[in-house]
Amino acid sequence: MFKNLFRIIFTLLFFVLLAGAAVAAPPIKIGALFSVSGPASFLGEPERNTAQMMVEQINKAGGIKGRKLELIVYDTQADATKAVQAVNRLIKDDKVVAIIGPSTTGDSMAVIPVVEKAEIPLISCAAGIKITEPVKKWIFKTAQNDVLAVARIYQYMKEQKISKVAILTVSDGFGSSGREQLVLQSKDFGIEIISDETYGPADKDMTVQLTKIRGSAAQAIICWGTNPGPAIVARNAKQLGIKTPLYMSHGVSSKRFIELAGDGSEGIILPSGRVIVADQLPNADPQKKALLSYVNGYRKQYKVEGDHFGGHAWDAIMLLKRAIERGGDSPAAIRDELEKTKDFAGIGGTFNYSEQDHAGLTKDAFVLVQINQGDWKLIK
Amino acid sequence: MTKEKRQILIFLIFALALLITPFFLQGSYYLNVLVFIGIHTMLAVALNLLLGYAGQISLGHAAFFGLGAYISGILTTRFSLDPWLVIVLAAVCAATIAFVIGFPILKLKGHYLAMATLGFGIIIYIIFNETVSWTGGPSGLSGIPSLHIGSWIFDNDLYNYYLIWIITLAVMLLSINLSQSRIGRALRAIHDSEVAARVMGINARVLKVQIFTVSAFISAIAGSLYAHTMTFIAPASFGFNFSVELVTMVVVGGLGSIYGSFLGAAILTILPEFLRFFHDFDIIIYGLLLIIINMFMPGGLISGLQSLAEIAAAKMKGKTRGDA
């Protein structure tokens, strides 16, 4: 009698273990395309680090429904050709169920036709509005649109009664998209652009453009670019003794910018994701918990400050995790569940995807910060 | 077997091998890599005509590649012209530009020539970047249609593979013929000593410009095909770095060898895939490769292979003789 019971329990246990082993066996493969080297490495590197950190954390906590995640990262070097090769490899060789990245708008546009044909969901970490407008069935993104950043700056300027501005944009994907929006939205806010200058991504001296702007009646200068260009602009402006207030884009919202620009950064205002001012946020802020966990985790693992570029990858992984938890791991199910995402408070903002909106953020995703004594200060 | 017959045979074997390759790679990602190898081979062959045969360096060849891609991209997306017509148009356009700048540029030698071609490349690159209303600027031009014959659309790797490789093989055949014609011999004479070539009555100047034009023509075709297979182009693919990569392909493969160009293109296209394991080391390895091959194997890998084959053949012969 006793012996029989023991035998039954033993057999049951055996089957449970077997079943458990079978479930745990194949990991869920997720592809990632980041520009880890090349001109956009300032985006790709924190993104890759963040994604790897997140996958480690998820796996340590038991994976998704008992299944581990496997992250396969390829470097696009911000080169469209390499991006297309890498995405083909992810889809055909590695057979991933979803892809996060690429880091830049150009790379994203290059891989979109391939991904759409293969019907694999992709969550881009690039900001360009073209990526999700018009809405493409398989394409989502986590980075805030330039549209929202521009709107945030203009709104503030309107409150400050600034009506004449000079813009100085970098001639790369980020800058030209920003410039387009700056020009487009200026009328809506009653702002006049009286000087429209550009500089090259590798330029080392912007005094010529700033001298031209100095001669105009601009009440504020908006500079749109990513490091190191804007840092040089900030230094040059100080060297030329320009007192006009300087505004920057969210492209420089990392501590690096303050280090590079030195004293020149003092007083500069820029829109940014909340990540750089996480500890200054009121406790009621829905994003605060996610932000603090990301900032602390990143600092612990990589010994440097996490920035909002890495945050794009954080959001992408978390969105995927939630979608897989709800709908399983087939590409189609992940896509459908992604589209149903509601009120997900991540790093970039609070995401609400829908059939008409695959970008998911509003202009509340940005806060304005001012640089004050070498640190960020939230403008309330 | 005569030399000529042997060459035809080698080419046929080469072509056949390439044409049956897809059957072993069904659905694999490597088919896609091979499509890019085809495009790169075309470019390397084009540059090799100039660099390997005529001995004239060009650090701006990515510009012609880009011109082909952008002319195709712009005319098909904004004016919905027929893609095939545009390919020819783009090639003629690039060739004309090459012809016009060829006379003053190819008068220069050595470092001056390198700088001038590099300058040309950078100017074209800046134009791609800055004429946003035409080229879409730095974030690229998307929505370029795939090529099609009737209702047959070249929109997957297999079709693209055959499209690209049939054209590439044609280009290779043409180049092999060219290099063995009177023109090829004259070009090699220029390479060895321009003065001596001129003394022998070769119009070196015109010949150099002609080969430059042909080279640009082929590069532009490669560019157009690239645009139509990728359906997206961005200026970053046509910058100084790519020009250097092309030179590397030719040098690694072997100056003055058409098959060498294929080898170089293949290696440099596949190499990054393997170098991924080394993460950020790939740029260092590129640099080292360029230095080492140049120092120790001036004939490139293909000549290394040839001498290896010769040694092997000699050994075999020796062996059979010894046995007998």
Place this chain on the structure above:
Amino acid sequence: MLGGMLTFFFLVIFGLPLAPSIILAILISTIVGITFERLAIRPLKNAKPIRLIIITIGASIFMRGAAMLIWGKDTHALPAFSGNDPLYIAQATILPQHLWIFAITILIIIASRLFFNHSIIGKAMRACAYNAQVASLVGIDVKIMVMLSFAVSAAIGSMAGIIIAPLTMTSYDVGIMLGLKGFCAVIIGGMSSGLGTVLGGLLLGLLEALGAGFISASYKDAIAFIILLLILFFRPEGLFKKKETERV
């Protein structure tokens, strides 16, 4: 590039004071220059220029890659030699660093002029540039001269990188455009003419700034290279040099 990054390296990583960091950086760049000549250029002394060019490109790619690995991809800011507060002279503002650049450039020009025209080694180097075979016939050790010229140019190049770094910051990929512009200046001024090179550099900078002001700043680099092409087409011997007849 190497100069700036190395200075940063010693300054920040080792916490050395500015002056020794700079000296060490120049020394190391010079050693790198000599090593490159010794390992890659000398074995090929009779090669065609095409191969030398390709090797030089390979070497610069290699060094950039090494710098990227060692120091990372970030841009680094170097402190200015003496403060960052602009001086006001009439309407113009000028930084102390600008004065440093002027002073050091003028010093280098004077030094190189003295060196090439009045010292035995300098004269020997010019002789090698003119005709290496004849130079070796009169007892000049061409090998050593070539090595010396690499050392000198590496040292001056790294000096340039260092003095400009506080203004432009430094990173592993800063060198290309500056190097190319340097070559432009040399060609505009005419090869092996010290003063001509300086005038060439000034003219290039001036035209670039004017072009940027009147046409568009985004075409600044294009303007520089168009000037380069025009000069190569019409006056390949440089603007400030007497024409030499080439005999074959």
